[in-house]
Amino acid sequence: MAMLRRSWKRPLAAMGLATAMALVSACGTSGPAGAGDGIEVWALQDDVLNPIEKASIESFNAEGGNASLQTFGNDPYKQKLRVALGSPNAPDVFFNWGGGNLAEYVDAGRVADLTPMLEENPELKEAFIPSVLDAAKIDDKYYGVPMRGMQPVVLYYNKAVFRDAGVQPPETWEDLVSLVDTFKSEGVQPIALAGSQAWTELMWAEYLLDRIGGPEVFQKIRAGEPDAWRQPAVIESMTKIEELVQQGAFGDDYASVGYDVGGASTILAQGDAAMHLMGSWEYVNQLGQSPEFVERGDLGWVPFPSVAGGEGDPGNVVGNPTNFYSVSADSEAQDSAKEFVSTQLHEPEYVQDLIDAGDVPAVTGVEDKLADAPNSEYTTWIYELVQQAPNFQLSWDQDLPADEATFMLTQLQELFLGNLSPQAFADSLAKR
Amino acid sequence: MSHTAHHRPSALYALPAFGFFALFAALPMVLVVYLSFTSWGGLGLPEPNGLQNWSRLLNDEAALASMWRTALFTALAWAAQTPIALLIGVWAAGRQRNRAVLSSLFFLPLLLSTAAIALLWQALLDPNFGITQAGPLGGILFLGDPAIALYTVVFVITWQYVPFHTLLYQGAARTIPASLYDSATLDGAGRFKQFWHITLPQLRYTIITSSILMVVGTLTTFETVLILTGGGPGTATRIAPLHMYITGFSGFEMGYASTIAVLLVVFGTGLSLLVMRISRFRSMSSQQEGL
Known part of the structure; x- marks a missing residue:
């Protein structure tokens, strides 16, 4: 988790000093190509989380969707995402941290506004803890759906x-x-x-x-x-x-x-x-x-x-309210991408998978599930702490x-x- | 060498090397120079902004401080490594068996990757669990005291690279004809005089080569500092390459980071030219005339 997010080991992979500057510009042309009509989901490499993400994609595909998952190391991911968004090789759905990091992409016009989707579907909006959902709210519009623990x-x-x-x-x-x-x-x-x-x-x-x-x-x-x-x-x-x-x-x-x-x-x-x-x-x-x-x-x-x-x-x-999935504004399969983020991330199986992995999901009404899982004293305390918090300031x-x-x-x-x-x-x- | 003027290798031989250099050194360098005149956050396309990055650099205390730090760091690293490598190298050039065994031990750090070395020293110097805390040096914050951290990094760099330069000196010292020492001995020159009047002058070009490698290598040192201190405490060890990295890949100011990169390239090239000029590399002649 934090180890992944903050690790210094990642920069080593991207090393190369002065030449690295130029290499980044090359990434734009060497990135993976979009998968036809299907949607491509980008996330971080994470031994615990990746199988859960894969399962959610498989369940989406079983219902007639066509999605695939690509994962990257932490620092390379940040660099790759920056270059890819706005290029023809942009992912359709991408992992992010919300806040100012996401705001930069929003300001550049790269991120789809998910407000209408959430407003039309109150059940979806109410499925997530409000103070956490707000971490991906920029200028009163929602740009991300929580996809993991708080x-x-x-x-x-x-x-x-x-x-x-x-x-x-x-x-x-x-x-x-x-x-x-x-x-x-x-x-x-x-x-x-x-x-x-x-x-x-x-x-x-x-x-x-x-x-x-x-x-x-x-x-x-x-x-x-x-x-x-x-x-x-x-x-x-x-x-x-x-x-x-x-x-x-x-x-x-x-x-x-x-x-x-x-x-x-x-x-x-x-x-x-x-x-x-x-x-x-x-x-x-x-x-x-x-x-x-x-x-x-x-x-x-x-x-x-x-x-x-x-x-x-x-x-x-x-702290970190959670991580989000956002939809790329340039995605050719935007409807399908929105379908994915609106149906999969509060699914009972997905939430249970997260809890079993030790996460405290940003989903409302999971007290009973937390109580049945290991370390329930701690996870329940964290859950209630956040749920009762009037404000959750992102790092x-x-x-x-x-x-x-x-x-x-x-x-x-x-x-x-x-x-x-x-x-x-x-x-x-x-x-x- | 057996090649004479008549049988020089054709220019085609240089093609692979030239192609590599063009693709992986010259082209990125041209791109970096271009980026240094732009503002680019990695999003979208670079926007030309004229001389803005350059005027910002002139007023950027943090960047200039990192340049001075790099200069100090390079000078210290050179001053620490050269005498040690020279003396061990000359010593190891001797044919005695114990020297052969000991020198192969000295060369061990050469086998370790830079990342491994930095991690190793980070663990050894850890203020809570490091082995250095057990001995008489306990209580000294090698990595945590801003006044000491830079010297600690110089020490680790020295530990890592002295074996390589020792190897250079060992090889060079072995090519010095024994007859020079024999006649010096006949003339009554002692060990110190022999070293001063024969070994050192004979190693002159090796000293230059090794110095250029050291200076340019230290100028671009990066991973050791990144792992060992991350540039800290505060900015006590944030040398220019690391400052460039942090500006470019944490701050995503690719344009400005490129400006720092260009300055580093200019510095590096200038310094190696200077070393060659001072040592009159162009008028290089054989040191073994008459032999």
């Missing part, structure tokens, strides 16, 4: 470490700050952070800004309003981060701890760190890496703490245009290193 960010903690210190998990920011002191005096690193990868630091920024300023603050930034980065809530959130770093909440070696190599997760599991803010995939990750830690019942989870006086609803979540690095997101991640790392003040962080982004 991945909100939550605060994990080591119950044994909390027991030993005689404390409870934080409910408010004050709790968190005082817990940092408690654990420091216990000789435990208060919070694990895989700071060599900026997206792990981003989770702190996303939650703090939402708690302090509410979702509107980031929506202004995303809309590109002048000086939106200089809003007081941004400065306040970044100051809270700066204070947390200076307090020693993340220890002193976070800048070289990686997530992909398991650093942050392992120190939480071993009890060397007390808390870890991570996407919901962390549970499956811990189950794979440190099964005895999860089976002992020592892995705990709580929502991100509330911030006193903040504008944002403490029920709001951030900023997915929601902002790619160039701004890349710059923002760099600046955020500098902030965590203490090389940039909160004001300088805001100024550098506002000036860009």
